[in-house]
Amino acid sequence: MKACPDIADYAIDGIANWRDFMTTAAQVRAFLGISPSAYGEAQAVLGLETTAVVIACILQRSEHIQSAGGYLRVLTEKARTGEFSVGPMLMACLKGVQTAPQAIGA
Structure with a gap:
């Protein structure tokens, strides 16, 4: 949550555990235009769990990613061949x- 705080904005009742996190990531998936x-x-x-974390990371960096679905597919293929780790x-x-600038009064 510290690395990807933006996902909390999409949680209906907050994120208290992994189940809440994965449910929210599934909702964010649709928002990002990632196909089922x-x-x-x-x-x-x-x-x-790792897919949920990757979705949160994609959301966090979404302004730098042209195609969230395409990006997820590339990462999936890299993981399949052992070339990707979420760490x-x-x-x-x-x-x-x-390093992001903080809002005034934050």
Whole structure:
């Protein structure tokens, strides 16, 4: 949540646990225009929790990503061949959040 705080804006009743996080990520998937097939394939390759984390990271960096669905498919393929790990992606998001300018009064 520290690395990808924007996902909390889409949670209906907040995010208190992994179930809430994964439910919110599924809703964000549709918002980002990621197809059910790309999402399902990612879940099959990455796992449910990791896919939710990747969706949160994609949302956090969405202004820099032209096609969220295409990006998820590329990451899924990289994971399939052992070329992707979510750790560096999460660390990049955390670093981006920490260096982002803060709102006045924040």
